[in-house]
Amino acid sequence: MRAARLRVGVIGTGRIGAMHAELLAHDVEGAALAAVHDPDAATAARVAAELGVDAVGDVDALLRRDDVDAVAICSSTDTHADLMVAAAVAGKPIFVEKPVSLDLAELDRALAAVERAGVPLQVGFNRRYSADFAAAHGIVSAGGIGTPQLLRSLTRDPGLADPGAVPPWTIFTQTLIHDFDMLLWFNAGSRPVEVHAYADALVAPDFKEAGLLDTAVVTIRFDNGAIATAEASFSAAYGYDVRGEFFGSAGMVTAGTPAHLATTHWTAAGMVKPTSRQDTELMRDSYRAELQAFCRVVRAGEPSPVTGADARAALEVALTAVASVEQGAPVRLGASEVAHA
C-alpha cells in the first residue's frame, strides 16, 4: 500500500539533494518522495518534473504539508540549523546532511529544538553505510580487533575543480569531518582528548593566501590511549580514495580501496588494476542505505544510528583541528570551544 510509505520532502536539490530525492523516489524500500524545495526554483522544478512530484516554492509550506511525513535537509550548511528548528517545530522527523553546522553554539541550538520537539534526527555521515566500512565496523564492534590502539582514516578526492570557490577550513569541516566521524565511531566509548594538525596548500599553493588548505594530517589522542590519524588531500591523481585502518590489541581491520574493479591486466609492464574518478559505492549505495535506515528510524522507531551528539563530537574535533593549525600546537578538546565562545 503506497500510503503506508514514509513520504519525505527533500529540501535542497543541488547535487546531493537531487540524488537523495531520486533515491527516495525509487530505491528506498518503504519510502516515497513527497515534494522538493530549493531556493533556486528552476533547479527544484527540474528535479520535481523528472521525479513526478511537486516543487514547493515556500519551504514553510512544504513543512506544513500533511503528505510530508519527514524531511531530508540537503541545502547548504549555513541553512541547516534554521531549517532543523523549523522542521522540529513542524513535528517532522529530520534527516540532515553533514556537517550539521560549522558552529557549536548554532549546532546546540538546533539540537535543543529537535530535542524539545521530540522528533527523530539522523545525520548524513554516509560513510558509515558504505558496505566496506559497515562490515569493518561490525568486526570491530564484535571485538575483532580487541581494544583500539592505532586508528587511521583518510579521504582523498580526485581533484579540485575550482580552488577559488572553496571556503577556508573546508578540508576540516567538510572533508575530514567524515574521517573524524569514522575514528569516533570505530573507537566508540572513548573520548578524544587532544588534537594536533598539520595542513598546507600543496595542490593549489596560489590559493594559500586566500585560506585554502588542501592537504592535512590530524592526530587525535583518545582517553583510552588510542592514537588516531586522519588524513586528507584534495587531489589524488589515481582517483577517489577513501580508506580506514583500525588496529588494536587483537588485530586489525581495513576498509576501502581505490581499486574499484577486480579486473586485472598483466603485461610485460606488470599487473594493472583500474581505479576510478568516482566511488559509486560511496556516492550512491551508501546514500541509499542511510536513507533506508532513516526510514526504519521513523517508521519502526529504531534508535537513530547517527545522532546529533555524533555530529557534535565530529564537529568538535574539526574545530579543534582548526585551532591546532591556527595555534601551531596541539589543542585539548573543549579548549577551542571556550576560545570561540
Add this chain to the structure above:
Amino acid sequence: MRAARLRVGVIGTGRIGAMHAELLAHDVEGAALAAVHDPDAATAARVAAELGVDAVGDVDALLRRDDVDAVAICSSTDTHADLMVAAAVAGKPIFVEKPVSLDLAELDRALAAVERAGVPLQVGFNRRYSADFAAAHGIVSAGGIGTPQLLRSLTRDPGLADPGAVPPWTIFTQTLIHDFDMLLWFNAGSRPVEVHAYADALVAPDFKEAGLLDTAVVTIRFDNGAIATAEASFSAAYGYDVRGEFFGSAGMVTAGTPAHLATTHWTAAGMVKPTSRQDTELMRDSYRAELQAFCRVVRAGEPSPVTGADARAALEVALTAVASVEQGAPVRLGASEVAHA
C-alpha cells in the same frame, strides 16, 4: 517527456522477470515499464501492483497494445521461441533471456521470424555487462592480450537448493552457456571447432541417476588455435564465484572475484576477507546495464550487442558439450547438430 520513453512489456514475472520489471520501472534511463504478463496471474498481479502498471492476462493482448513499444521475454525457456515469433509478428523489438532455446532448429525458427519482421533483438547474456567483464573485454578488444591462446571462464553457484527440480543437462544449457558466451566473446573472430567435456554428480550424487550433473569441465578448441576451458559447479561453499582469465601472446586479463568487499580482517589466524552468497553486481547492475543497452538499440538504432547469432553459437557449444559427455569423446562443432537432426 514521459511519452518519449521506451515502454517495455515484461513477459514472465518470476525471479528474473520481476527484477527486469522493477529495473525498467525505475532504474533504466529512457525506459518505462508498460505492463506485465505471467501465466500465473497472481504473480503478475503482485508485481504489477508493486510497480503501478497493468497485469495483462492474455499475452497476445499485451503484444497488441500501442503503449507497449517493446517486450522483455523472461518466461521459461521452452516458451521463448513461440513468444519471439509472436512478438516479431506484432512488430515489437525483443529482449529475450538466455538461453533463447534448448534446440537449434527451434532457435533458428525464432530467429528467422525475427529477421523477417526486421525487429531488433537482444539476448540476455548479462555477464557481458558486469563491470568487471566489460572492462576486461575492453582491454582484450583493444589488443591488450594480443592473440588469445588460453581462455578460461567459470561459474560456481553457492548451492543447489532442490537437486530434484533441476532438469538434466542444466549445467550446460543454463549455467555454462554464460561461460561459453564469454569464451566466444573474448575470442571474437574465431570459431570453435571441437569440444570435450567431463561432467559428474559430485555435489548431489544421489541425483546422478536422474540425470543431474552438478560439476563440469569443458575444453574447447578454436580455429585460431586458442584452447578454452569452461568450468562449473553447483556448490561453492564460499559463495558465488564467477571469473574469467584470458591469456594471449601479449598478456593476460582476469575478471571477477568471490571477494565482494575490500574489507580485510587481520588476526593471529591470518587475513580474512568476506565473500558473499550473492553477487549483487551481477544480479542487478549487469541486468540494468543490459536493459539500458537494449533501450539504446531500440531508440537510437544502435546495433544489438548480443545477437541471435551469439545465442546460436553459445547453444551450439552447449549441445556439443552434452554430446561429448554422452559419447565420452571430443565432438566437432556441427556434428552434434547433425546427430540431433
Add this chain to the structure above:
Amino acid sequence: MRAARLRVGVIGTGRIGAMHAELLAHDVEGAALAAVHDPDAATAARVAAELGVDAVGDVDALLRRDDVDAVAICSSTDTHADLMVAAAVAGKPIFVEKPVSLDLAELDRALAAVERAGVPLQVGFNRRYSADFAAAHGIVSAGGIGTPQLLRSLTRDPGLADPGAVPPWTIFTQTLIHDFDMLLWFNAGSRPVEVHAYADALVAPDFKEAGLLDTAVVTIRFDNGAIATAEASFSAAYGYDVRGEFFGSAGMVTAGTPAHLATTHWTAAGMVKPTSRQDTELMRDSYRAELQAFCRVVRAGEPSPVTGADARAALEVALTAVASVEQGAPVRLGASEVAHA
C-alpha cells in the same frame, strides 16, 4: 662437527645441478657438498673451483668415494635411470631430478634397482616445496576444502629462447609433469582414470612441423570424480606464472601469483604491481627446501616425501596426455602403457 654432515655428490653441473651444488655447499643445514661430476669436464671444474670441492671425472669413481654419503642426480633425463642403478648398487641414497625418465619401463627398471638396494630415493618435484604450494597443501591435507572436485594447476614460462632445441612432447614430460604431480598430490588417495589433452604450437608455429608444442590444456578424470585441468604455455608476456586452484566440497585453496612484490604504484592509469621474469622463490627457496628434506630422509630416516611411485604416477599421466594428443581422443590410464609396450 663437519663430519656429521651429509656429504652429497652432485652429478651433472648444468644450470640446475650447479644450483643444487651451491645450495648443498652453503645453504642446506646438515648437508655438505662432497664432489661434483659432469660429462663436460670444464663445467664441472668451474663449479668445483667456485665451491671448493673436487671435480671427479669418472662418475663411478665418485660413486665409490667414502666421503660421498649420497648423490644428487641432476644430469640430462636420458642418463637418470642408469645413474640411479649405479648409485643404488653403490649403496648411495639418491636425490634425482624430475622427470626420472621418459619411459615407464626404464623408470621401473631404475626403481627396481633402488628397491633391491634399499637406498632412500627422493624425486625433485620442487614445486611441493614452494612456500605457497606447501601451505596450500597443508590446508587441503587438513580437510580445508573437503573432498576435491575441481583442480587446476598451470605453468607459464616467460619465454622460449630456442624453440628449435626443444624436443617434442617437452611441454608434457618436462613442464606439465610438475602440474601433474601437483594434481596427484592435492588429490592424494585417488587415482587418475582418463586423460584428455589439447595442444598446439601458438608461440612458435614455425616449429610445429618439428613436433614442438608450446601451448597445452590437459583434463584428467579421477576415480573420486574430481576433474582436474593442467595448463601450460611457453610464453607468458608478463613473466613466470605458476599457480594452483583446488576446489572441493568445503571450499577452495589457491597458490601462486605472478606478482612477486607487494609494491603497488597508483597513477591516473590505475594501480600497477610489478611481475617478474624469474620466480626466485621457486628457483631457489624450493630447491633448498627439498634438499633440506632429502637430508632429513637420509640422516633421520624420515620417509621420502616424493617417491618413485610419485614419479611414475606423474609420468603415466604425461604419457597418457601425449597419447591423447596423438589419438585426438581421451585415453584411459594404463592404455598408453600397453600401447607403448
Add this chain to the structure above:
Amino acid sequence: MRAARLRVGVIGTGRIGAMHAELLAHDVEGAALAAVHDPDAATAARVAAELGVDAVGDVDALLRRDDVDAVAICSSTDTHADLMVAAAVAGKPIFVEKPVSLDLAELDRALAAVERAGVPLQVGFNRRYSADFAAAHGIVSAGGIGTPQLLRSLTRDPGLADPGAVPPWTIFTQTLIHDFDMLLWFNAGSRPVEVHAYADALVAPDFKEAGLLDTAVVTIRFDNGAIATAEASFSAAYGYDVRGEFFGSAGMVTAGTPAHLATTHWTAAGMVKPTSRQDTELMRDSYRAELQAFCRVVRAGEPSPVTGADARAALEVALTAVASVEQGAPVRLGASEVAHA
C-alpha cells in the same frame, strides 16, 4: 680466486651479528667472513666454529689483522661510536648497524673520525634493501608520484617478549628510526622542519612507569610542504607488519604487507590469507642485499648508499620526537639538539 674477496670481520655476534657473519660467510658474492669478535667469548666461539673462522678475543687485534679488509659493527649501540673510531684509525672500511648512536654529539665524533680516516662507511638501514621498498623507491626516484605530499611508514612487531628489558625511548631510537629513515629517503632533497609525537604504553601499561612506550604516532613536517606519519606498535596480533605509503602530486606508491604468501583459503567464513610472525624477506634478504652493496662500496668504490649523514638525519628526527613527547608539543628540528647540548 678467494683472495680477491672482501674479508670482513664481524664485531658482535648476537642475533643480528651472527646473521651478518653467516651471510658474509656464504651468501654475499665477493665477500668472505674473516673473523668474529664478541665480548661474550662463548658466543663468539660458537659462531666462529659454525662458520669455520677464528674468534678473536681482543677487538683491537681483530682490527689489526691483515686478513681483515673491513668490519661490520653489530655490537650493542653504546659501543658503536668507539668501535667506529678504532676501525677508522685502523683504516678499515665500516659497516655499522643502526642506530649508529643515541647521541648526536657522540655520533658526530664518530663520523668525524671516519671522515678524517677517509674510510668508507655504510649504515645498516636494511629496510632500504627490502625488495618491496627498493622497488617503491625506484618508482618515486623516477618521478612516479610527482612531488611527495603525504608520506607514511609504519613498523609493528609481533610481540614484546620482555617489556622490562626494553630501555626507555626504544620505540623511537631503535624501531621508528627505520621509519624515519624511510620517510627521509622517500622525500630526499627535502628537510624535516618540525616533529610532533604521541606515544603511550598500551601493550604493557604496567611498564609505563618504568618509561616503556610501546605505541607511537609521529608526524613530521618537511620544508617542501610534505607531511609524514611514522607509526609503531610493539604488538601486532597478526604478525610482523612493515609498510610504507608514499603519496604525491602524480600518484602513490605502497610497499610491504603482512601477508607473506600468495596462498588463499576460501570457505564459508570468507577468504583467508596466512600472515607470519617473521618477515624473512626483511630479516635475511635485505641484510644480504645491504652487505652486497657494502661489498661494492669497498671493492668498486661505489658511493655509500646509506651515509653517516643519513644516520644523523634519522637520529635527529628520533630525538626530536622524544622531545615532543617530553614537552607535549611539536618541536622544531635543531631545537632538541640545543636542548640536549
